[in-house]
Amino acid sequence: MDQPEDALAQAERHVREAEGHIAHQLRIIEELDRDDHPRAAAMAREVLRTLQRSLELAREHLRLEQEARDHGP
Numbered sequence: 001m002d003q004p005e006d007a008l009a010q011a012e013r014h015v016r017e018a019e020g021h022i023a024h025q026l027r028i029i030e031e032l033d034r035d036d037h038p039r040a041a042a043m044a045r046e047v048l049r050t051l052q053r054s055l056e057l058a059r060e061h062l063r064l065e066q067e068a069r070d071h072g073p
Contacts, residue, residue: 008069011062018055025051 005013025048032041 008062008065011058011065014058015055015062018051018058022048022051022055 025044029041029044029048032038032044
């Protein structure tokens with residue numbers, strides 16, 4: 001049976017997943033630009049900004065989890 005994921009491992013996974021979402025969104029934007037869909041590309045860029053903010057938050061959470069592990073009881 002798999003062990004439950006600890007908080008640090010979960011935070012690390014969230015950062016990796018967010019990075020993957022951003023990479024995927026960048027590919028979508030490239031395709032929309034290439035295929036001349038400016039309105040859709042603009043909306044995709046808005047989504048990208050949201051994903052980037054989510055990544056910032058995930059990285060901050062990871063930092064806090066690392067500090068808690070390093071300075072824990």
